[in-house]
Amino acid sequence: MAYFDVVIAGGAVVGSAAAYFLSAHPGFTGSVLVLEADPSYASCATTRSLASIRHQFSTPGNIRMSQFGSRFIAQAGEWLAVDGVAPDVGFHAAGYLFLASADGLAALQANHGVQRQCGVDVALLDRQALALRFPWLHTQDLAAGSLGLSGEGWLDAHSLMHALRRKAIAQGVVYRAARVAQLRRQGERITAVQLQDGSEVACGAVVNAAGTGAAALAATAGIDLPVQSRKRCVFFFHSPAQLPHSHLVIDPGGVYFRPEGAGFLCGVALPEDQDPECFDFEVQHTLFEETIWPALARRVPGFEALRVQHAWAGHYDVNTLDQNLILGAHPAVSNLLFANGFSGHGLQQSPAVGRALAELLVAGRFETLDLSAFGWQRVIDGRPMREINVV
Numbered sequence: 183m184a185y186f187d188v189v190i191a192g193g194a195v196v197g198s199a200a201a202y203f204l205s206a207h208p209g210f211t212g213s214v215l216v217l218e219a220d221p222s223y224a225s226c227a228t229t230r231s232l233a234s235i236r237h238q239f240s241t242p243g244n245i246r247m248s249q250f251g252s253r254f255i256a257q258a259g260e261w262l263a264v265d266g267v268a269p270d271v272g273f274h275a276a277g278y279l280f281l282a283s284a285d286g287l288a289a290l291q292a293n294h295g296v297q298r299q300c301g302v303d304v305a306l307l308d309r310q311a312l313a314l315r316f317p318w319l320h321t322q323d324l325a326a327g328s329l330g331l332s333g334e335g336w337l338d339a340h341s342l343m344h345a346l347r348r349k350a351i352a353q354g355v356v357y358r359a360a361r362v363a364q365l366r367r368q369g370e371r372i373t374a375v376q377l378q379d380g381s382e383v384a385c386g387a388v389v390n391a392a393g394t395g396a397a398a399l400a401a402t403a404g405i406d407l408p409v410q411s412r413k414r415c416v417f418f419f420h421s422p423a424q425l426p427h428s429h430l431v432i433d434p435g436g437v438y439f440r441p442e443g444a445g446f447l448c449g450v451a452l453p454e455d456q457d458p459e460c461f462d463f464e465v466q467h468t469l470f471e472e473t474i475w476p477a478l479a480r481r482v483p484g485f486e487a488l489r490v491q492h493a494w495a496g497h498y499d500v501n502t503l504d505q506n507l508i509l510g511a512h513p514a515v516s517n518l519l520f521a522n523g524f525s526g527h528g529l530q531q532s533p534a535v536g537r538a539l540a541e542l543l544v545a546g547r548f549e550t551l552d553l554s555a556f557g558w559q560r561v562i563d564g565r566p567m568r569e570i571n572v573v
């Protein structure tokens with residue numbers, strides 16, 4: 183039976199970030215195997231992502247992960263170059279603009295306080311300032327907005343994932359096209375993974391980076407991972423409206439939009455009671471007609487005349503306890519590490535999480551950024567660490 187020191191189940195952006203950071207860690211001398219069920223990556227969250235990064239979260243841990251994500255993305259060409267060829271991950275710097283009506287003002291201000299304490303470059307704008315700065319925006323019903331001034335923006339998710347993967351391979355990581363069907367558990371350890379074809383690979387440790395497949399995989403080791411697949415639809419439209427400033431705007435009701443090429447991308451964060459577990463890829467066109475378009479046209483009158491060009495659906499891996507990452511080993515199984523439940527912000531967190539997983543595997547602790555608050559204990563205790571700013 184083949185043996186690898188570390189087996190990573192799932193080779194999209196999180197699995198590849200873990201593979202890259204682990205193989206780059208000066209204290210690591212072992213072997214790494216990444217098992218990816220679908221090497222076309224056609225339907226994983228990474229490929230279907232909006233690929234945006236922000237520092238405007240409500241919890242310090244999420245802010246700090248994204249701050250590292252921004253630094254990593256800015257230097258990706260340097261860090262991930264292979265044979266002198268630097269990848270271009272297509273980063274476009276642009277701030278998020280969170281809008282609040284009167285009843286959302288207190289939360290916006292509280293978030294601003296946390297963000298400033300973490301050194302986020304962000305400004306609170308009152309209604310007058312919003313109207314002056316963004317003359318295309320309908321501001322009558324707004325109380326304020328929170329605008330990211332630096333560090334935020336969007337990138338090419340596919341390029342980041344492939345750059346991580348390419349660099350990991352150059353550093354000795356092995357990728358194989360295979361689905362992990364079963365984790366072989368003996369007491370407190372995973373001793374091997376069984377693949378769909380029935381073969382087995384023995385291992386020293388396993389990382390679960392299987393996205394929306396993570397809960398099913400965890401169940402094969404007897405672990406109940408509270409992560410569900412929730413559909414998100416993204417629409418691309420053209421509009422005659424000219425918006426000279428490039429921002430990702432989040433309306434108080436949850437509808438968001440940002441520029442993309444000659445048009446705009448948009449979508450909406452659904453309320454919990456309208457957001458069932460879902461695995462299909464059917465685009466919910468009624469969502470656009472009934473919810474998104476009216477909100478867009480109200481906020482930017484010029485969007486009344488927009489035309490949808492195309493749309494797609496993808497899935498968030500939602501942590502149903504608190505919409506935050508679950509990171510690290512479950513206390514019952516010491517060599518099975520989780521990085522799941524990203525709930526829509528995993529692309530930007532992948533560099534920080536990949537680095538954290540490498541540290542846990544090599545040193546058994548966080549060496550740079552302490553992410554212990556994202557561990558299993560809060561899940562086991564039923565103590566949510568709720569993130570308010572979910573888009």
Ligand SMILES: Cc1cc2nc3c(=O)[nH]c(=O)nc-3n(C[C@H](O)[C@H](O)[C@H](O)COP(=O)(O)OP(=O)(O)OC[C@H]3O[C@@H](n4cnc5c(N)ncnc54)[C@H](O)[C@@H]3O)c2cc1C
Pocket residue numbers: 191192193194195196197217218219220223226227228229230231232233234235360361362363391392393394395396399414415416495496497498499521524525526527528529530531
């Ligand atoms: C519409 C949409 C918009 C988004 N926008 C943003 C955004 O703006 N910013 C942001 O930061 N994040 C965003 N996200 C979230 C982000 O894309 C995800 O959090 C992130 O890509 C998760 O990466 P992952 O590698 O964990 O999972 P995935 O990309 O889903 O990859 C999991 C991989 O595991 C493989 N796999 C599954 N089961 C197995 C198995 N048993 N064995 C082997 N392989 C397996 C799958 O084939 C897949 O390739 C968005 C997501 C969606 C859907």
